[in-house]
Amino acid sequence: xxxxxxxxxxxxxxxxxxxxxxxxxxxxxxxxxxxxxxxxxxxxxxxxxxxxxxxxxxxxxxxxxxxxxxxxxxxxxxxxxxxxxxxxxxxxxxxxxxxxxxxxxxxxxxxxxxxxxxxxxxxxxxxxxxxxxxxxxxxxxxxxxxxxxxxxxxxxxxxxxxxxxxxxxxxxxxxxxxxxxxxxxxxxxxxxxxxxxxxxxxxxxxxxxxxxxxxxxxxxxxxxxxxxxxxxxxxxxxxxxxxxxxxxxxxxx
Amino acid sequence: xxxxxxxxxxxxxxxxxxxxxxxxxxxxxxxxxxxxxxxxxxxxxxxxxxxxxxxxxxxxxxxxxxxxxxxxxxxxxxxxxxxxxxxxxxxxxxxxxxxxxxxxxxxxxxxxxxxxxxxxxxxxxxxxxxxxxxxxxxxxxxxxxxxxxxxxxxxxxxxxxxxxxxxxxxxxxxxxxxxxxxxxxxxxxxxxxxxxxxxxxxxxxxxxxxxxxxxxxxxxxxxxxxxxxxxxxxxxxxxxxxxxxxxxxxxxx
Numbered sequence: 393x394x395x396x397x398x399x400x401x402x403x404x405x406x407x408x409x410x411x412x413x414x415x416x417x418x419x420x421x422x423x424x425x426x427x428x429x430x431x432x433x434x435x436x437x438x439x440x441x442x443x444x445x446x447x448x449x450x451x452x453x454x455x456x457x458x459x460x461x462x463x464x465x466x467x468x469x470x471x472x473x474x475x476x477x478x479x480x481x482x483x484x485x486x487x488x489x490x491x492x493x494x495x496x497x498x499x500x501x502x503x504x505x506x507x508x509x510x511x512x513x514x515x516x517x518x519x520x521x522x523x524x525x526x527x528x529x530x531x532x533x534x535x536x537x538x539x540x541x542x543x544x545x546x547x548x549x550x551x552x553x554x555x556x557x558x559x560x561x562x563x564x565x566x567x568x569x570x571x572x573x574x575x576x577x578x579x580x581x582x583x584x585x586x587x588x589x590x591x592x593x594x595x596x597x598x599x600x601x602x603x604x605x606x607x608x609x610x611x612x613x614x615x616x617x618x619x620x621x622x623x624x625x626x627x628x629x630x631x632x633x634x635x636x637x638x639x640x641x642x643x644x645x
Numbered sequence: 646x647x648x649x650x651x652x653x654x655x656x657x658x659x660x661x662x663x664x665x666x667x668x669x670x671x672x673x674x675x676x677x678x679x680x681x682x683x684x685x686x687x688x689x690x691x692x693x694x695x696x697x698x699x700x701x702x703x704x705x706x707x708x709x710x711x712x713x714x715x716x717x718x719x720x721x722x723x724x725x726x727x728x729x730x731x732x733x734x735x736x737x738x739x740x741x742x743x744x745x746x747x748x749x750x751x752x753x754x755x756x757x758x759x760x761x762x763x764x765x766x767x768x769x770x771x772x773x774x775x776x777x778x779x780x781x782x783x784x785x786x787x788x789x790x791x792x793x794x795x796x797x798x799x800x801x802x803x804x805x806x807x808x809x810x811x812x813x814x815x816x817x818x819x820x821x822x823x824x825x826x827x828x829x830x831x832x833x834x835x836x837x838x839x840x841x842x843x844x845x846x847x848x849x850x851x852x853x854x855x856x857x858x859x860x861x862x863x864x865x866x867x868x869x870x871x872x873x874x875x876x877x878x879x880x881x882x883x884x885x886x887x888x889x890x891x892x893x894x895x896x897x898x
Contacts, residue, residue, distance in 0.1 A: 499752070503872040512865030535870050575886050609882065610889060612765030615660075617788050619756040622878035625871070629862065629879040630886075633828050636863060 397470045399531055400461035402430040407536020408468060409437040414539065415469035418444040422453055425463035434464065459528060471531075471538055473545040476552055479515055480559050488631065489556070489585040491517040493549055493595050495620055502533025503621035504588070508541055509534075511628045515542035517585070519549045549587075553602045556585050563587065565595050565603035566627060568616060574607040579631040580638055586631075588624050591617070650723045652784055653714035655683040660789020661721060662690040667792065668722035671697040675706055678716035687717065712781060724784075724791055726798040729805055732768055733812050741884065742809070742838040744770040746802055746848050748873055755786025756874035757841070761794055762787075764881045768795035770838070772802045802840075806855045809838050816840065818848050818856035819880060821869060827860040832884040833891055839884075841877050844870070 399405050399414075408414045419438055425431065438445045456465055479489075490508055495501055501518070508516050531538055546552040553563050561583040566574070587603070589595035600606070609618060609626055618626070652658050652667075661667045672691055678684065691698045709718055732742075743761055748754055754771070761769050784791055799805040806816050814836040819827070840856070842848035853859070862871060862879055871879075 503875055506868075506870055506872055507875045509866055509868045510862075510864050510871050537868060537870065540866065540868050573889070575890065609763075610885065611763050612885060613762055613793065615759075615762045615790060615793050617759055617790065618763050618878070619759055619874060621872060621875050622756055622760045625875035625878045626882040632863065632865060633826075633883075636826070637828065 411539035422463035494590040498529035509537040570606035570608040664792035675716035747843040751782035762790040823859035823861040
């Protein structure tokens with residue numbers, strides 16, 4: 393079981409330590425690793441938190457060679473997923489969620505989570521059937537961001553969205569057939585959940601039916617093929633732009 | 646040498662064929678591949694263009710197993726890079742360029758190129774010393790986008806930027822120490838080159854000195870770590886937003 397919950401790479405381990413949201417069993421470091429500021433930081437955190445910090449021969453790491461571990465691995469408790477009901481109960485106003493529908497590439501999931509944390513998105517919903525849940529690769533590619541945001545696991549994205557709608561949330565779906573461009577809608581003064589689909593399949597029909605707004609990213613050539621993490625960044629940061637410039641609109645009046 | 650210039654994957658091959666910008670030596674397809682609409686399309690393009698289309702045993706593909714080739718590989722002429730001087734001579738007004746400084750991950754380069762093509766950016770500058778040039782992985786992760794945009798290879802990004810400045814171009818640098826947010830500058834009515842740096846190192850100092858504008862993407866938490874392809878997407882699409890909504894500003898006057 394232990395192997396199922398590892399974090400590898402200095403930055404990811406530091407972020408998980410800083411967050412205080414994971415239980416560390418132990419951290420192992422290869423004897424062949426040259427100490428640096430980040431290793432020192434990991435040692436310091438570990439010492440303060442009473443986490444065993446073990447040196448090991450290089451050979452011990454061979455079974456983890458599929459990971460780009462840089463000679464440091466932590467064995468930790470899994471991410472604690474947040475229940476949707478609890479999240480709804482705790483967030484009443486101007487809350488932002490992102491739901492990934494059928495996105496399977498863990499690198500993309502990790503990159504979207506990073507963007508969500510940078511942009512102050514309140515939570516991310518990952519369906520447990522379609523798409524990938526948080527794996528070691530997601531943890532690594534998120535650069536530890538998964539420790540700084542609520543991750544909500546749901547069995548059915550359709551039921552989850554219906555539940556959110558019943559609780560005064562608006563569903564915004566990214567759909568390249570949409571009439572509206574993403575910057576034509578007002579993201580402010582509401583609870584919203586932005587649904588992003590997989591690159592080729594897009595968002596499933598049953599989800600599109602639930603959408604209160606459908607938005608597209610305009611294409612200036614006939615090459616319609618944004619990477620999902622770029623697409624998510626573009627839309628999510630339009631929300632940030634609106635939020636940070638909202639005062640200016642009032643000034644102009 | 647032939648092996649140096651392969652394109653793998655159906656979409657990448659179709660895009661390269663459509664573009665008419667590559668010389669195809671031949672296309673080989675595994676006998677074990679089930680024909681589908683995309684394979685038919687490749688066959689049709691190949692027949693029309695007089696490109697040999699060869700069936701091969703699965704074993705022939707074993708040496709390409711590092712690539713996710715889906716049983717189809719094309720042997721082609723390399724990308725033809727555009728000379729900066731030629732590009733400048735041919736583009737006088739409202740032209741947009743993106744320069745990647747020290748970005749090494751071919752997946753990121755490919756994703757940025759896709760975004761550039763979707764957004765109608767006119768060209769992309771890749772330094773040949775720092776960072777990666779167009780490789781098979783860049784070609785594949787760009788989903789064929791590299792065939793739809795001018796790719797300019799330069800030895801020195803500093804000299805390239807100086808040359809652009811001397812020719813009435815403005816240099817916009819993405820720098821997380823900047824005072825201005827990316828949406829605070831006006832991208833319109835000028836020739837600009839947007840410089841994006843590698844995630845950890847950022848843009849080199851010698852380039853920052855040449856910047857006419859420095860812009861940052863605001864962070865709403867203390868987690869400052871956007872993936873470069875997400876960051877590029879956010880800034881490039883602000884330019885698109887300004888371009889497509891420019892008329893509205895005039896209406897309001």
